[in-house]
Amino acid sequence: MVFDKNFKPVLRFLVVSDVHYADDADCIERKRMTQALETAYKLSENEEYSKLDALYVVGDFSKRGSEAQMLSFKQTLDEYIKEGTDVTVSLASHEFMTDGEEEALKRFGRIFGMEPDTHKVINGYHFISVTSTNGCHFDEAKQAWVAAELKKAVADDPQRPIFFFQHPHIMGTVYGSANWGEDELTAILMNYPQIIDFSGHSHAPINDPRSIHQKHFTCLGTGTLSYFELDEFDKVYGTIPPNDDNAAQMLIVEADADMRVRIYPYDLITSNFFPFTWKIDSAWDVDSFLYTDARYKTTVAPYFEENAKITVSDITADGFKVTFDQAKYDSDYVDDYNVIVKDDKGITVRNSTVWSEYYFYNMPETISVSFDGLDAGKTYQVYVHANSFWKTRTEKPLVSDKIEL
Structure with a gap:
């Protein structure tokens, strides 16, 4: 431009x-x-x-x-x-x-x-x-x-x-x-x-x-x-x-x-x-x-593309790292993400919010968040919601496979 x-x-x-x-x-x-x-x-x-x-x-x-x-x-x-x-x-x-x-x-x-x-x-x-x-x-x-x-x-x-x-x-x-x-x-x-x-x-x-x-x-x-x-x-x-x-x-x-x-x-x-x-x-x-x-x-909300990926790595006895593709927003940028960890009963045990890093002209293609202090021997799942600047949210979150610690 x-x-x-x-x-x-x-x-x-x-x-x-x-x-x-x-x-x-x-x-x-x-x-x-x-x-x-x-x-x-x-x-x-x-x-x-x-x-x-x-x-x-x-x-x-x-x-x-x-x-x-x-x-x-x-x-x-x-x-x-x-x-x-x-x-x-x-x-x-x-x-x-x-x-x-x-x-x-x-x-x-x-x-x-x-x-x-x-x-x-x-x-x-x-x-x-x-x-x-x-x-x-x-x-x-x-x-x-x-x-x-x-x-x-x-x-x-x-x-x-x-x-x-x-x-x-x-x-x-x-x-x-x-x-x-x-x-x-x-x-x-x-x-x-x-x-x-x-x-x-x-x-x-x-x-x-x-x-x-x-x-x-x-x-x-x-x-x-x-x-x-x-x-x-x-x-x-x-x-x-x-x-x-x-x-x-x-x-x-x-x-x-x-x-x-x-x-x-x-x-x-x-x-x-x-x-x-x-x-x-x-x-x-x-x-x-x-x-x-x-x-x-506005009712326009961010969305994850059908081929968007979420992966889990660096699994330890009490934690892991999750990495996910950035969501899309047709009007401007995604503001931030709620990255939610739920246990096998669907109860939220962690809720971390991170920016999309929109403030960089070259935004990263993926975002990573690490969690620790979880209970060994339990099963968890991660849900990622994208948010716009205008308080709209993805209709469907990005969901990880189940994670066993």
């Missing part, structure tokens, strides 16, 4: 967050940030509209906001940003970790020569970026500033999208906002349906279809260039999945002269666009929204 060739942009910008530069100049995050910039330019230069008009970094660009980390990030920008690209960087909780918010803001101003809060107009579109206070909150002064700047932006053109950036998600919006969202700006932002909001903080994958959400306005998660974390708490490994550091995702955003917007999620690990584009044709009109909670009303 590439950019929509039928879409004629007059604006293109790159969005990243949660980059987490370390003190080590050779840290993987620095390499990924460099790759993000080089990739965005290369992709842009191959298009009829060849500009990359802006870069927005939505907080947590460093691990602790130290002098060395800020200097390293600034060095990357100085080396790889080309003429014609406007750069905006905001701060958040990680930038404040070295010696507090006040010192971090001074250091940021000295190194970057930027204000922490900005309102810019780029190619006719308003961009508002705000740095958080007290970690990832927004005090009354910040709220007042946001309200005033939005009032100015909407006065220019009430139907034109307003691109808005803050580090924490808005509570109750995109995937990740349940655990990593804040609500101090909600009452202000919901007065402006034309807002297209970008936020990070959670490290949730941007190819999760819940990473775009529309209700009062449009919200998008911005992922990470460092490591994944997810917003579900029933998984056997917690919220941080295996191989979590295999994470480098970014958003490329385009807008045209008719105020339509296209958003392209991109995977830097494999150098691929994810196979879908978010489309917003009338940001100001809530009745036109496509990515609402109505998506949960």
Whole structure:
């Protein structure tokens, strides 16, 4: 997949967050940030509209906001940003970790020569970026500033999208906002349906279809260039999945002269666009929204193909490993699996939930789960159910042969 060739942009910008530069100049995050910039330019230069008009970094660009980390990030920008690209960087909780918010803001101003809060107009579109206070909150002064700047932006053109950036998600919006969202700006932002909001903080994958959400306005998660974390708490490994550091995702955003917007999620690990584009044709009109909670009303469920296999190996006196083929889901991805062990009376004795690893562009063809602590001499059977993001479940589970310990 590439950019929509039928879409004629007059604006293109790159969005990243949660980059987490370390003190080590050779840290993987620095390499990924460099790759993000080089990739965005290369992709842009191959298009009829060849500009990359802006870069927005939505907080947590460093691990602790130290002098060395800020200097390293600034060095990357100085080396790889080309003429014609406007750069905006905001701060958040990680930038404040070295010696507090006040010192971090001074250091940021000295190194970057930027204000922490900005309102810019780029190619006719308003961009508002705000740095958080007290970690990832927004005090009354910040709220007042946001309200005033939005009032100015909407006065220019009430139907034109307003691109808005803050580090924490808005509570109750995109995937990740349940655990990593804040609500101090909600009452202000919901007065402006034309807002297209970008936020990070959670490290949730941007190819999760819940990473775009529309209700009062449009919200998008911005992922990470460092490591994944997810917003579900029933998984056997917690919220941080295996191989979590295999994470480098970014958003490329385009807008045209008719105020339509296209958003392209991109995977830097494999150098691929994810196979879908978010489309917003009338940001100001809530009745036109496509990515609402109505998506949960679907009856479409994952399914296992007829030739799907489940195998059992590594059998011991009290356990085994089960490996099964991934299920299919015709709309987007399978979210996760319930892997249930039942005894010979049909009683559930283990219930483990694991992700499908959908957050990797190259998903594995099979998933494996190990069990131990079972009773020797007993017989067991494994049932695997696949679940969608929209709370639908396979009608028929994948079932193993009987297992005798």
